[in-house]
Amino acid sequence: MPYDDPTPNAKQDTPHNTAAEAAILGAILFDNNAYHRVSELLIDTDFYSPSHRSIYGVLAKFIPNGKMADGVTLHDEFSKKGELDQIGGATYLAELLDHAAFGPEIVDYAHIVRDLAIRRELIDIGASMVSKAAHPQDDIPGQAQIETAEKQLSTLAMRGSARGGFKTFGSAITESIESATAAYQRDGKIAGISTGLSDMDGKLGGLHNSDLLILAGRPSMGKTSLATNVAYNVAAAFKERHNEQGQRVLEDGGVVGFFSLEMSSEQLATRILAERSGVQSHRIRQGDLERHEYDKLRDAAAELESLPLYIDDTGGISISQLSARARRQKRSHGLDLLVIDYLQLITGSGAKSAQGRVQEVSEITMGLKALAKELNIPVIALSQLSRNVEQRDDKRPQLSDLRESGSIEQDADAVLFVFRESYYLERQEPDDAGEKFAEWQDKMERLRNVAELIVAKQRHGPIGKVELHFDPNITKFSNLDKTHFSADR
Numbered sequence: 001m002p003y004d005d006p007t008p009n010a011k012q013d014t015p016h017n018t019a020a021e022a023a024i025l026g027a028i029l030f031d032n033n034a035y036h037r038v039s040e041l042l043i044d045t046d047f048y049s050p051s052h053r054s055i056y057g058v059l060a061k062f063i064p065n066g067k068m069a070d071g072v073t074l075h076d077e078f079s080k081k082g083e084l085d086q087i088g089g090a091t092y093l094a095e096l097l098d099h100a101a102f103g104p105e106i107v108d109y110a111h112i113v114r115d116l117a118i119r120r121e122l123i124d125i126g127a128s129m130v131s132k133a134a135h136p137q138d139d140i141p142g143q144a145q146i147e148t149a150e151k152q153l154s155t156l157a158m159r160g161s162a163r164g165g166f167k168t169f170g171s172a173i174t175e176s177i178e179s180a181t182a183a184y185q186r187d188g189k190i191a192g193i194s195t196g197l198s199d200m201d202g203k204l205g206g207l208h209n210s211d212l213l214i215l216a217g218r219p220s221m222g223k224t225s226l227a228t229n230v231a232y233n234v235a236a237a238f239k240e241r242h243n244e245q246g247q248r249v250l251e252d253g254g255v256v257g258f259f260s261l262e263m264s265s266e267q268l269a270t271r272i273l274a275e276r277s278g279v280q281s282h283r284i285r286q287g288d289l290e291r292h293e294y295d296k297l298r299d300a301a302a303e304l305e306s307l308p309l310y311i312d313d314t315g316g317i318s319i320s321q322l323s324a325r326a327r328r329q330k331r332s333h334g335l336d337l338l339v340i341d342y343l344q345l346i347t348g349s350g351a352k353s354a355q356g357r358v359q360e361v362s363e364i365t366m367g368l369k370a371l372a373k374e375l376n377i378p379v380i381a382l383s384q385l386s387r388n389v390e391q392r393d394d395k396r397p398q399l400s401d402l403r404e405s406g407s408i409e410q411d412a413d414a415v416l417f418v419f420r421e422s423y424y425l426e427r428q429e430p431d432d433a434g435e436k437f438a439e440w441q442d443k444m445e446r447l448r449n450v451a452e453l454i455v456a457k458q459r460h461g462p463i464g465k466v467e468l469h470f471d472p473n474i475t476k477f478s479n480l481d482k483t484h485f486s487a488d489r
Contacts, residue, residue, distance in 0.1 A: 015119040016048035019099065020109040025052060026100030028059055029070055029093070035063045038110040046117035051087040054078075055096075071097070118156060125152050150324040193254050193337060193378065196233025198479055199466045203455055204414065207234075207337060207378035211460075212369045214343070214408055216383040216397065217418035218390075222451060223382050224263070224341055225475035226418055226468075228271050230380070231256045231339050235309040238336075254336025254377075255308040257329050259322060261345035265311040269304075275476040276300040308333070318347045319367040330375050338375075340368070342382035343408070362407035369411045383408060385417075395424050399456050415457040420470065422447040451477065 024042070027034045044057040058077055062069040071093045078084040087093070101109055129149050133142070192206025207213070207230075217223040237253030260268045274281035277300040279293045289297070310333065312325060322340070329335045340346070348360035365381075372379040385401045397417040402408045409415060425444055430436040451470040455463045469480040 014048070014123070015116045017112055017116055018049045018052065020112045021047050021049060021052045022096055022099040023101035023109050024106055024113065025055055025059070026096040026098070027102065027106045028063075029074075029096055030100045030102075032063050032069055034106055035059055035069075037107055039064075041107070041110045041114050046114055048116065048120070051092070054083065054087055055093075121156055125149065125156070147320055147324045150328060151320075193234055194237065194252070195230045196237065197230070197468060197477065199468065200453060203453075203461070203464060203466050204458070205461055207380070208413075208460065209376045209378060210373045211378045211413040212365070212372050212411060213378060213380045213414045213416060214383050214402070214412040215380055215416045215418065216385050216402060218385050218395075218397070220423055221418045221420055222470055222472075222475070222477070223418045225271065225470075226451075226453075226477050227339050227341055227380060227382055228258075228268065228475070229275065229477045231258050231309060231337070232272050232275065232307070234337050235307045238308050250336060255334040256310070256337045256339065257326060257335050258309060258311045259317070259325075259338070259340045260311055260313045261315055261317060262341055263313070265313040268311055268313070271475050272304065273297060273300055274474045276304065278474060280473045281475060315345070316347060317345075319364045322346060323367060323371050326371060326375060330377075335375060336377055338371075338377055338379045340379070340381045342384060343368075344384050358407070365407045365411040369413075395419070395421070396452070396454065397456070409457065412457065413459045414455065417452075417454040417456055419452045419454060420447075420450070421452070422450065450480065 024034075024038060028038075039060070042056070044053050044060060047053040047056055055074065058074055059069050062073065062077075067073070071090070074093055075084065075090050078087055084090070088095075129145070132145055192204070192208040192211075194201050194206050195204070215223050215227055234253050235256045238255060239250075239252040241249050241251055258268065270281050270284055273279075274284055277293070277296040279289065279296055283289060283293075284297065310329060314321075317325075326335060326338055343361070343364065346364050348363040368379055368381055383402060385397055388401050389395055389397055396419050399409050399415060402415070422444060425440070425447060428440065430440055449469055449471060451468045453466040453468055455461075455466070457463065467480045469478045470476070471478075
């Protein structure tokens with residue numbers, strides 16, 4: 001049987017190179033150690049020829065288990081299964097040795113075979129898209145077909161570079177040392193992406209790839225403002241370069257994707273404009289501006305136009321749609337941080353929704369954590385808190401206050417709460433202007449612009465509290481100048 005025997009009835013223009021396939025198989029049969037040089041690149045379905053596919057499948061079964069794989073053992077294996085004739089018989093196993101690759105070119109051949117396999121899969125995905133679009137089964141809507149195709153393409157795009165499997169402990173140690181070295185050499189001494197808030201970075205060590213962070217708080221605490229500030233800071237600091245291999249290397253900041261499921265993109269942009277220009281957001285919306293304020297707005301807008309910050313304000317989006325759009329953003333423009341405002345506005349699949357909200361939220365949080373790992377980026381998801389907070393004397397949130405807290409708390413790598421004591425104190429103003437009012441006024445003055453970021457859970461570091469400065473007029477968080485606050489606070 002000739003080594004370039006194609007799959008029966010296959011089109012002759014289907015991408016394949018059976019000579020390269022034969023060279024790889026021959027090299028492995030000659031020296032089983034050659035298998036370990038290509039095993040991370042190839043799987044049996046990468047081979048175009050059915051006989052090559054079968055032979056590589058047996059090699060992949062024998063060699064990792066310490067069993068000799070040569071013409072004799074393969075002849076015995078295929079004879080037992082009654083498949084010897086299907087692979088070309090003993091003669092063809094012997095012929096493969098004549099086509100063996102000797103030396104480093106076996107890896108080059110493996111890259112060729114893998115690339116051609118990817119091209120064939122692209123053809124299959126395209127043909128399937130055409131077929132399903134022309135003849136949909138079970139009335140599958142077009143949008144669902146797009147999501148399926150995007151997921152298939154995303155999986156294919158990461159083929160090889162992100163293939164699963166065990167790593168040696170040595171390679172894991174190397175990655176850990178590289179991360180620590182990057183943190184040591186960076187001014188801020190953090191390993192992850194900087195939030196732009198030094199105290200927050202000090203507690204979290206920055207935003208780490210593959211982490212899911214939950215940022216929660218009661219309404220009007222400022223969680224959206226904090227998320228917006230962090231998104232801006234990361235996008236504004238964006239700096240990248242390309243190494244000698246042409247690969248993208250992130251030096252600072254990052255490209256940010258922001259799913260604004262509650263506010264429109266225009267409202268979100270207004271918040272960022274207010275924060276950058278110093279003009280109050282409600283005055284921007286009303287158009288109540290002085291000439292110098294309008295000039296500030298114009299200058300801020302010009303500065304923000306080229307910001308690598310992408311906003312999707314589609315309401316009622318499902319977790320599968322969100323994931324598909326994040327993958328598309330990663331492929332098209334890059335994606336280094338994903339922010340979602342907010343978690344409870346995402347919908348799950350129909351099956352999970354029918355089982356109740358707790359099961360639906362569990363599916364959503366698992367999906368977000370999986371997306372963070374898949375895209376290798378930090379994901380910040382905002383979350384509402386239950387009203388239990390309001391029933392306590394101490395209004396500081398706890399993990400048990402998270403809505404559907406079981407799955408959120410379990411899947412998150414870090415849970416952060418935003419708390420502003422001044423919000424509650426403002427509503428406790430005494431009626432009389434006596435001593436109680438003076439005490440209230442003094443305390444209000446000290447707490448007016450202070451916000452607490454409570455780190456209630458963190459897998460990779462300590463829990464605790466960080467104090468930040470908050471300006472409600474322009475919804476801006478910044479580092480707190482502690483010299484202005486008394487030590488007895």
